[in-house]
Structures are given as structure tokens and as C-alpha cells.
Amino acid sequence: MSQSPGQLLLKAYYERLYERLEESRARLVARIDDLLRIEFEKQDFAGLDEEKRVAYRQACLAFVDERAEGYNPFGIQYTFDRVRSRHAAELEFQLNWYDSREEFELLVAMALALADHTVPDTDLPALADELIRRAGAFPDSSIIDAYLAEPNLQKLPDYIVALAIEDVVCRRGEMRGA
Secondary structure, three states, X not given: OOOOHHHHHHHHHHHHHHHHHHXXXXXXXXXXXXXXXHHHHHHOXXXXXXXXXXXXXXXXXXXHHHHHHHHOOOOHHHOOOHHHHHHHHHHHHHHOOOOOHHHHHHHHXXXXXXXXXXXXXXXXXXXXXXXXXXXXXXXXXXXXXHHHHOOOOOOHHHHHHHHHHHHHHOOOOOOOOO
16 A cells, blocks of 8 residues: 555654654753753752652653654554554553644644655655754654643653754754743
């Protein structure tokens, strides 16, 4: 079964995010350290000793690995058929503390608009970079908005990783909130 140009672009988008994340991992970790320090100072979370701060840093690094696996073109999500993949995505939407459905719909719409005709494979990397420039990394926007609406420690690792990915991986400069 052939895929539409929009579907191919979305796959290229995730693959390009994976490549960028892996290429910039050291800078990403350094940015996470900076953002954590800033957020700890800004929010003045009570009772955070050095051991707890280290634990939040470790959680952020684990979330980076999780995100890389989600973008990995050879990751587990590509081993399932489309029906199971849709079901898994729906379950993920229900389980997350943030609602990313609207952001995902916008991402798909942007991909369809960019790839509104037959796209040669050679054009996909450039179109994927353009999609990253316009949309950022899914689901960063949803995570950032939900945290800013109600900051708390449970959301902190996701938030910090989302900010760092937008800044370093997507090269979108300083994001809101930091």
C-alpha cells in the first residue's frame, strides 16, 4: 500500500527530529541543565535538596531517551500495523497529562499543505526541516502550554525536555516560559 506525500513527509519529519536529537545530544543535555536551574529558581519549589534536583535531571535525561525512541525511524512504533498504531496513539492521548490532539492535527495539516502534490524522495529532507521550523517537535507545544498553565514538579521533566528540544534540536531559539 502506497503512502500519501503527507504521510511520507510525517515519517521524514520524525526521522529528521531523531537525527537532530542524536547529533545535538551533548548540547541538549547542557541546555537541560541550564533550564532546570532557571526553573528551580523561578518556581522556588519547596523542599528540593540537591539529591532531588539530581533525580529531576535524571528524569529529564530518561525523557530525552524516550523522545528519541519515539522519533527513531526503526523504533518500536514502526513494527505495528496501522490499526494498532492508531489505537496506541489514541491510548497515548488519553494517558498523557497534556492534551496534544490539537497540536497533532495542526502538524498533520501542515504536512499535508507542504506536501500537497507528489513529492520526490530527494525533497523530503528539506520539507521535513521546513515542517520542523514551522511546527517544532511534536508534542512540545502542548507540554509547554500545559505546564505554563499549571506549573508543578510532576510536569517539570517533560517541560524542561520540551523547551530544550525546541531550543537546541528545532533551533527555534529561546522558547516561551524559560
